[in-house]
Amino acid sequence: MKKWFAVIGDPIAQSKSPEMHTSWYENDGIDAAFIPIQVKKEELEKAVDSLKLLGVSGFCVTIPHKQSIIQYLDEIDETARLMGAVNTVVRLQNGKLKGYNTDGDGFVRSLEEVIGEEHRDQSVLIIGAGGAARGIAFALKNQGYENITVSNRTVSKAHDLVDALGIGKAISNDEASETLNQYKILIQTTSAGMIYGDTDLPFSIDDMSTEAIAADIVYNPLMTPFLQHASNIGATIVTGIGMFVHQGAIAYEHWLGHYPNTKAMIEKLTENVK
Structure with missing residues (x-):
């Protein structure tokens, strides 16, 4: 079954996460997709339930949901608990959603x-x-x-x-x-x-x-x-490009087990982002 990942936030149109992760999938020969999803504050719980129901492999969380997302996850790691914020969610083998903070x-x-x-x-x-x-x-x-x-x-x-x-x-x-x-x-x-x-x-x-x-x-x-x-x-x-790439790379490692090429991605995005 093809893996798929997402990033949720509001706004979301400006996110470069889909471009970055899709490029890494292609470079690493991984059959996966990454999509941006705009989620309003009042729709967060429904969005998380829907992502889980539809079999998302993992997703990123951006403004304004990094703190409020916690109540809708099955568990979070100790670092995320101390920080009181989650930016990366992993779907575990048992189907539960676990939150991390890679920011x-x-x-x-x-x-x-x-x-x-x-x-x-x-x-x-x-x-x-x-x-x-x-x-x-x-x-x-x-x-x-x-x-x-x-x-x-x-x-x-x-x-x-x-x-x-x-x-x-x-x-x-x-x-x-x-x-x-x-x-x-x-x-x-x-x-x-x-x-x-x-x-x-x-x-x-x-x-x-x-x-x-x-x-x-x-x-x-x-x-x-x-x-x-x-x-x-x-x-x-x-x-902010370096932080963006490295936090995404740590998320990628949580999802797929290895760290992608960050140097090339930083250079690529720096050239493309004005």
Whole structure:
């Protein structure tokens, strides 16, 4: 029986997951299909039941379902439980659905491909406190990054993340804007700049240090307003393509048992995404 996989989210038209996974299937000689499915918040439970009923082999989960999906899965792994978010679902041999989170590890792999491992003792500001931010925060901690600050429009959510993480501090977006030049690594985890998403950044980034390392998880467009500003002032930038490819590759490994060619995919998508 032919395997089929999917990505669910809202919006979904901008997703490059189908292109990426289909290319990997072709390269690896795997008879499988990958389809994008737009799922509204109020339709999530029905969508999960339908995917399960129709025999999906696995699926990716993107904005805005990474946290709310958990209640509709049969089980989740320990990392996803700690992060409180799922971005990858595997259909087990017994037919049950198990959730994982590959966002964080995918981000750290992409970050250190660009900057190496020598910055793990530097100050980090994570902008946003949603599902992706949680995944990234836990993965950074696991790799030895301990000087972590989280800012969010709703400060209580930033405090919740820091409390769950067990290290770091939570601040408001206003405070983040006022102290921005104090941070070496800036990680933008909101949907700001995403095609079909928000266009405005959470706060002014005019005081970003020229020596900063600026990373964005949005990959379409490649140069978000956040990264464009960082590039203009001469800061080091890390686009969202690397995280996107590596988190997808980890999902692919969960589904099919081996890690695909990420280097070629990063080069391909970087050329294709504007």
